[in-house]
Amino acid sequence: MIKTLCMEARENNFFSVCVNSCHLPLVTKLLEGTDVARAVVIGFPLGAVPTDVKVYETEWSLNHWCRLNLTWL
Numbered sequence: 001m002i003k004t005l006c007m008e009a010r011e012n013n014f015f016s017v018c019v020n021s022c023h024l025p026l027v028t029k030l031l032e033g034t035d036v037a038r039a040v041v042i043g044f045p046l047g048a049v050p051t052d053v054k055v056y057e058t059e060w061s062l063n064h065w066c067r068l069n070l071t072w073l
Contacts, residue, residue: 006030020044021057024064 002023009017009031018039019027027038040061043054 002026003030006036009036010034021061021064024061028064 002019003026005017005019006027007030008014014036016037016039017027017031018041021040021042024038024040031038042057042061043049047054
């Protein structure tokens with residue numbers, strides 16, 4: 001599913017691909033050499049994690065070349 005999404009993004013020049021942070025390394029690899037941005041949801045789908053966990057996930061995502069960061073508080 002993630003590979004298909006990235007392939008469609010490459011072929012159709014999507015602005016971004018939005019995924020859970022666990023998929024970010026794969027998405028980054030699959031979108032290498034494109035202008036397609038990586039967007040990540042934090043604490044998704046419920047946001048039912050402590051704030052410090054969301055902060056860690058945000059920092060981790062930004063350190064893995066995420067250009068956009070969407071936070072569910």
